[in-house]
Amino acid sequence: MAMVGNKRPVILMVDDDEKLLASVRRTLSNSFEFITFTDGQLALDWLSQNRDRTDLIIADLVMPTLDGISFLKQAARMAPTVGRMLLSGNVSSISLREAINQAMVTRVLAKPVSVAVLKDAMDRVIQSKVPVAKPVFGLSPMMVNAAIDRADFRTVLQPRYRASDLALCGGEVLCRMPLLEKDYGIDEIFETCRDHPVINRLTSQLMALMVDQAPRYRAVMGDSANLAVNLSTYSLKTPEFMELIVRFYEKMRMRGVRVTYEVPERQITPNDHDLLASASRLRERGIALLIDDFGSGNNSLELLRHEVFAGIKLDRDLVRGCMSDFLDDAFVEWIAQVCSKMGLSISAKGIESAKLAEKLRIYGITELQGFHFGSPVPLEEWEATAFMPLSASG
Structure with missing residues (x-):
């Protein structure tokens, strides 16, 4: 993973599995700076103040207070140029279309996912030069x-x-x-x-x-x-x-x-x-x-x-x-x-x-x-x- 100077890419990750979050932080902390939450709303509050320094957003589909697709849709409005990944154990075709078309998800990974597979996907999304699709703003x-x-x-x-x-x-x-x-x-x-x-x-x-x-x-x-x-x-x-x-x-x-x-x-x-x-x-x-x-x-x-x-x-x-x-x-x-x-x-x-x-x-x-x-x-x-x-x- 190439880094600019000593700067590690900042990853905002939201998942209700504390064990997965701890494993990711422990294993990949040399390559990435992880900001992790189990609460989607708290993660959005953090993102609103740190969108300019965030390089990737990862969310689990199922979370206790805010489902992953709803979270990523709000994240897309808040930080439209930041890549977004969805983790899920079982995504229906309807939910998948919603994730791609409305949350502008770059990558979907099926859970359970190993740390090695997750790291490879993160590297690919961050290094990709393909721009993230921007949602249409202004709905009122x-x-x-x-x-x-x-x-x-x-x-x-x-x-x-x-x-x-x-x-x-x-x-x-x-x-x-x-x-x-x-x-x-x-x-x-x-x-x-x-x-x-x-x-x-x-x-x-x-x-x-x-x-x-x-x-x-x-x-x-x-x-x-x-x-x-x-x-x-x-x-x-x-x-x-x-x-x-x-x-x-x-x-x-x-x-x-x-x-x-x-x-x-x-x-x-x-x-x-x-x-x-x-x-x-x-x-x-x-x-x-x-x-x-x-x-x-x-x-x-x-x-x-x-x-x-x-x-x-x-x-x-x-x-x-x-x-x-x-x-x-x-x-x-x-x-x-x-x-x-x-x-x-x-x-x-x-x-x-x-x-x-x-x-x-x-x-x-x-x-x-x-x-x-x-x-x-x-x-x-x-x-x-x-x-x-x-x-x-x-």
Whole structure:
């Protein structure tokens, strides 16, 4: 490894495996200066003050407070010219595309990885003269607002199937912003405006569109016209918007379409009294509010103690882990039993195979959703080719 003078390249490495970090520091300290963290947020705080002297950033995919891809995406914005590497034991094709396209990852290494292999990869990335792709800067709530002004939004619908007999039981309505998505991922767009009034404007526009489309939902889905709609905690905690949420539910019901709301677990804290009050109000009116991405945060079980949520939707990474990770598999089986005893619905998204669907059915999952059953598509495609019940073989 060539060094300029006596300067060793500075490596920022984030991994929840303290043994790996200690081994790397001990073995490679003569060649590199390692700055190591087990907490992704603390690592970002350090990077914000030291981006100019950092030569390489390495992150594990799974970390306790911030997953590796999210960490590297933020690192890419903060230090766009610094190379980035991802360590992972099991990367799905979707996660890999996200790592490459949005986090601009230079190299992906499969764990477990030896120190020798890691050193070789680090040398190659640092010595490479290929410039790191720069992310597009400037995404802001005002850009989302401008997209709404030019009507750059539409809905797509992904089917949901009953686990017991694989019959169509509903769909999830998702938002797409085609022009804005040329430069940004849809998750980044929502993350940018989730705590800003523009999220209420976007959600209200989508609701108005859905009210207009309600007869078509009913015609194509019949008695299975049960739609899941995503909300932010910001919207749920805005009193005026809560009124809109209730009115929208009633309007859809009068048109023969039942609505269920979902709020991401990452946005919920157990002591958020304003949110819990809104959730309780919806429950009293018979309006179901589910915890989406359940298992992705640190408050999963604590949130169920409040008894204001009607059910959960398991995080897709947790669901995928059922086929390869013992702990993920055991947790999903156990939480299905807990939800059954509490009278809560439990659905799973990210289903990519019939084998996974069958395992979850045995565990007691009530609804299934994922590319194995159907991708999110415009309502027009539903009308052209109706989604029919599936056979057990999928």
